[in-house]
Structure formats: C-alpha cells, structure tokens
Amino acid sequence: MPADDPTGPVRSRVALTAVLTATFFVRFAFGITVAVFTAYITQKSVGLTGSDVGTAGFVSALAPVGEFSTVLLSGAAADRWGRFPVLFSGMLASAALFVVISASRTVPVLAGANLAFGVASGAILAASLAIVADRAASDARGLEMGRFDAMNLFGWIAGVAFGLGVEGVLPNRELGATFLLGAAILLAGLAAAIALLRGAPVDRRARAFDLRRIFRTAFRRPVLVVTLPWLAIYSLLGTALYFLSSAALGLGLRTSYLALAIAGGGSLLVVSQPYFGRLADRTGRTRMMTAGAAGFVLVLLCASLLVRFGLSVPLIAGIAVGVALALAYGPAALAALADLSLAEGRATTMAIYSLTISLGMFVGLLASTSLYGRFGPAGLYPYFGAVAAVLVVLTVVRRREERRATIPVR
Numbered sequence: 001m002p003a004d005d006p007t008g009p010v011r012s013r014v015a016l017t018a019v020l021t022a023t024f025f026v027r028f029a030f031g032i033t034v035a036v037f038t039a040y041i042t043q044k045s046v047g048l049t050g051s052d053v054g055t056a057g058f059v060s061a062l063a064p065v066g067e068f069s070t071v072l073l074s075g076a077a078a079d080r081w082g083r084f085p086v087l088f089s090g091m092l093a094s095a096a097l098f099v100v101i102s103a104s105r106t107v108p109v110l111a112g113a114n115l116a117f118g119v120a121s122g123a124i125l126a127a128s129l130a131i132v133a134d135r136a137a138s139d140a141r142g143l144e145m146g147r148f149d150a151m152n153l154f155g156w157i158a159g160v161a162f163g164l165g166v167e168g169v170l171p172n173r174e175l176g177a178t179f180l181l182g183a184a185i186l187l188a189g190l191a192a193a194i195a196l197l198r199g200a201p202v203d204r205r206a207r208a209f210d211l212r213r214i215f216r217t218a219f220r221r222p223v224l225v226v227t228l229p230w231l232a233i234y235s236l237l238g239t240a241l242y243f244l245s246s247a248a249l250g251l252g253l254r255t256s257y258l259a260l261a262i263a264g265g266g267s268l269l270v271v272s273q274p275y276f277g278r279l280a281d282r283t284g285r286t287r288m289m290t291a292g293a294a295g296f297v298l299v300l301l302c303a304s305l306l307v308r309f310g311l312s313v314p315l316i317a318g319i320a321v322g323v324a325l326a327l328a329y330g331p332a333a334l335a336a337l338a339d340l341s342l343a344e345g346r347a348t349t350m351a352i353y354s355l356t357i358s359l360g361m362f363v364g365l366l367a368s369t370s371l372y373g374r375f376g377p378a379g380l381y382p383y384f385g386a387v388a389a390v391l392v393v394l395t396v397v398r399r400r401e402e403r404r405a406t407i408p409v410r
Contacts, residue, residue, distance in 0.1 A: 012135040018196040019087070019131045020147060024155040025189020026091060026124055029182035031159020033098065036167050040101075040175045041110060059111050061365040066118025067358035072215065074123035075130070075351030083127045083134070083347065084197065088190060090123035095186040102179035118358065125354040130347035133338035139281060141338050142288075146277020146331035153330070154269045215348070223349065225398050226336045227356045229289075232390040233296060233329070234357040235364030269327070277331030285336040286402050292329020293395045297388045298322030304384055 038056045078086040097117045101110060128148070136144035166178055280288040299322035306315045334353065341349035371379030 014196060015131055015135050016144065016147075018084075018193045019128050020151045021196060022087060022091065022124075022189050022193040023128055023148060024151045025185055025192065026094070027152050027155025028159040028162070029094070029098070029185040029189070030121070031156045031161075032163040032166070032178050032185070033101075033159075033182045034156075035160045035163025036175050036178050039167060039172055040105065040179075041107070043105060043172060055107065057365050059107060059114055061362045062111050062115040063118035063121065064358035064360075064362035064365075066115040067122035068118075068355045068362065070119045071122030071126055071351045071354040071358065072348060074119070075126040075348035075354075076345075077123070078127040078130055078347035079345055083131045084193075086123050086347075087127035087131070088194070090120040090127065091186050091190045093120040094124070095183040095190075098179040098183035098186070102176040102183075105176075122351070122354045122358065126347050126351035129334070129338075129350035129353060132334075133341060133346050133350055136338070138339070141335040142277035142280035142285070142331050143274055144277070145334035145338065146274040146280075149277070149330040149334060150270050150273035153273065154267070157269065219352075220340070222401065223337065223340050223352060225394065225401060226289075226333055226340065227352050229293060229329070229391055229394045230333070230353065230356040231360040231363070232387045232394075234360030235367065236296075236300075236384075236387060237361070237364075272324075272327045273331055276328040277335065279328070280332035280335050285332045285339070286398055288328045288332035289336070289398065290395050291325050292327070292332065293391045295322045295325025295328065296391055299326060300384045300388045304381060 037060060041056045041059050074086060074090075094117060097113050097120065100113045101117075104110070132144050132148045133141070163178060167175065170177065276288060299319055302315045302318035302322060306312070306319070309315075337350060337353060338346075367383055368380060371383055
C-alpha cells in the first residue's frame with residue numbers, strides 16, 4: 001500500500017482538515033496582496049497610464065512564470081519527501097517573501113520576489129491537491145475536491161474583498177502593511193495546520209521513482225484534455241484579479257462597495273462547490289465539466305454585450321446564470337484529474353493543474369494588457385471570443401474521448 005493512501009477515516013479526516021485549513025489561510029493572504037499589487041507596483045491607485053499597466057502586468061506575470069516553470073519539480077518533491085513538508089515549506093517561504101515585498105517598492109526587488117513567490121505558490125498547491133487526492137475515497141473525490149475548491153476560492157475572494165476594502169481606507173504610501181498582514185495570516189495558517197496534525201502520524205515516501213516516467217504519465221492526452229480548459233479560464237481570471245481594483249476606481253466605484261459585493265458572492269462558494277462536487281460523483285465528471293464550460297461561455301457573451309450596449313436586466317441575469325454554471329467546472333475537473341493520477345506520482349500529476357492555471361494567468365495578463373494598450377477596449381473582444389472557442393472545442397474533445405472509452409467514465 002502506498003505510504004500516503006488512507007489507512008482509516010479518522011486519520012484521513014485529520015489530514016483533510018489540516019490541508020483545508022492551510023488552504024483557506026494561504027488563499028486569503030494571497031488574495032489580500034493581489035488586490036493591492038497593481039497600486040503597490042505603480043504607486044498609483046487611479047489614473048494609470050499605458051506604461052503603468054505594462055509595468056504592473058510584467059511584474060505580476062512573473063509569479064505565474066515562477067509557478068509553471070517549477071511546479072512539476074515541486075510535485076516530484078512532494079511525491080519523494082512527503083506532502084506536508086513541501087506544503088509547510090511553501091507557506092513559510094511565502095511569508096518571508098511578503099516581508100521582503102513590504103520593505104521595498106523598487107521594480108527589480110518586486111519582480112524577483114514575485115518570481116520566487118510563484119515557485120512557493122506552486123509547491124503549496126501541488127502538495128495540497130495530492131493530499132486531497134490521497135485521502136479521498138474514489139467515489140467521494142468530487143465532494144472532497146469541492147470542499148478544497150470552496151476553501152481555495154472562498155479564501156481568494158475573501159482576501160481580494162478584504163484587500164479592496166483596505167485599499168479604500170489606507171493611503172497608497174501605506175499599502176506595504178497589507179503584505180505584512182498577509183505574512184502574519186500565512187504563519188497563523190501554518191500554526192493551525194501543524195496543531196491539527198500534532199499526534200497524528202504523517203506518512204512520507206522514501207522510495208525513489210523515475211521522474212521521466214512520471215512526466216510521461218502526467219502529460220498523457222486524457223490528462224491534458226481535463227486540464228487545458230483551465231488555461232483559458234485562468235487567462236480571464238488572472239487579468240480580472242490583478243486589475244479589478246484599478247478598473248473600479250477608474251469608474252468612480254469605491255473599492256469598499258466592490259469588496260462587499262465580492263465577499264457576499266464569494267460566500268456562496270462554501271455551499272456550491274461541495275454540492276457540485278457531489279453531483280460530479282453521482283452524475284459524472286464530464287457532465288458537470290460541460291455545464292461549467294457552458295457557464296463560462298455564457299458569461300463571456302453576456303459581459304461583451306453588456307460593455308457594448310450598456311446595462312440591461314436580461315444581460316445581468318445571463319451573467320448570473322453563467323456564473324452559477326461555471327462554478328460546476330472546478331470540482332468535477334479536479335476529481336477527474338485525481339481519477340487519472342497514479343498513487344506514486346500523484347503530486348506530480350496534480351501539479352499539472354497548477355502549471356496550467358499559472359500559465360493561463362501569464363498568457364492572459366500579457367495578451368489582455370497588450371491588446372488593451374494597442375486597441376483599447378475593442379481589443380478585448382477577439383480575446384474573449386478566442387477563450388470561448390477554446391472552451392467549446394476542448395469540451396467537445398472530452399466528450400468524444402469519453403464515448404470512445406479512452407478516458408475513465410464517471
């Protein structure tokens with residue numbers, strides 16, 4: 001039996017509780033800092049020029065570069081030396097980097113720290129997903145991945161909302177305090193997770209493995225079909241997260257009001273993600289992934305029409321329906337990826353998720369800022385159309401492969 005496989009429900013639940021606790025604290029801390037990062041880099045909260053946007057986009061994109069270029073190695077480390085040691089090391093390194101960022105606003109320092117931060121973030125996510133995949137029973141992976149996704153997304157959204165609220169209160173020159181707060185929250189999450197694990201044995205892998213073989217396994221066609229849609233999804237989410245506060249301030253919307261709206265909507269994730277995960281266990285991963293992809297396409301369509309023709313009740317309702325459907329994608333896709341992973345190299349396989357979303361954020365930041373800088377808002381329409389087309393094509397491919405029984409049917 002592999003060392004990290006469940007050996008009892010109590011032991012598994014302790015490990016799952018520890019990783020969910022750590023995940024919330026990590027994403028809450030990350031969300032706070034992401035919300036203020038553009039203003040922190042440019043030292044402006046409003047009135048950003050094209051040069052400001054380009055600088056902020058470049059520095060912000062370095063975190064995804066650090067993540068997608070090293071996350072497979074982080075996954076391999078978690079397979080070789082244990083999930084929790086890698087998770088806790090990533091949290092400790094992130095806290096230290098936040099302190100570094102709070103001490104300097106020079107672009108080279110921020111760029112280097114953000115690149116290293118991406119490395120630590122990838123280690124955290126790869127180890128966390130492997131723990132959930134290890135400890136969840138095969139017929140409850142959707143539910144457990146839904147719980148993980150709920151803590152992951154709710155932590156992000158709560159952190160972004162809190163960060164936006166702070167940005168609306170603190171003058172720009174004092175925003176460095178938010179990074180110190182993020183470091184403190186990360187250390188609190190680390191302490192909470194260690195306390196939960198105290199007295200419970202934590203298995204570690206001691207047997208070496210062939211890294212090349214695991215890479216070949218991780219990049220199998222069925223794995224790529226599951227994970228590539230995240231490339232499109234996070235190319236949108238990354239852009240929105242990094243430039244949301246500046247856009248709101250530019251439109252005259254107080255970030256404190258935006259924070260309340262985001263926090264209210266984010267609270268629904270705690271209920272919706274486990275619910276959709278359970279549906280994925282019962283009705284099948286592909287069905288829920290298809291519903292999620294359709295939701296993202298609907299949001300893109302309605303949002304584009306909203307920008308073009310202005311506010312209208314049908315378009316707002318369409319966006320609301322699209323968002324509700326889009327939430328079904330995450331738990332189902334994570335469960336499908338866990339189904340495809342092999343126990344010995346599970347962290348490396350689950351790291352493909354982190355690689356894909358970080359690459360998506362990098363591509364999205366560069367593409368959207370470049371198009372906007374050259375063509376203005378009109379430049380984003382073909383970008384949105386390309387994202388929607390990619391989601392449709394990959395969904396069709398997934399369904400065809402399932403019919404041909406080349407991927408597990410669940």
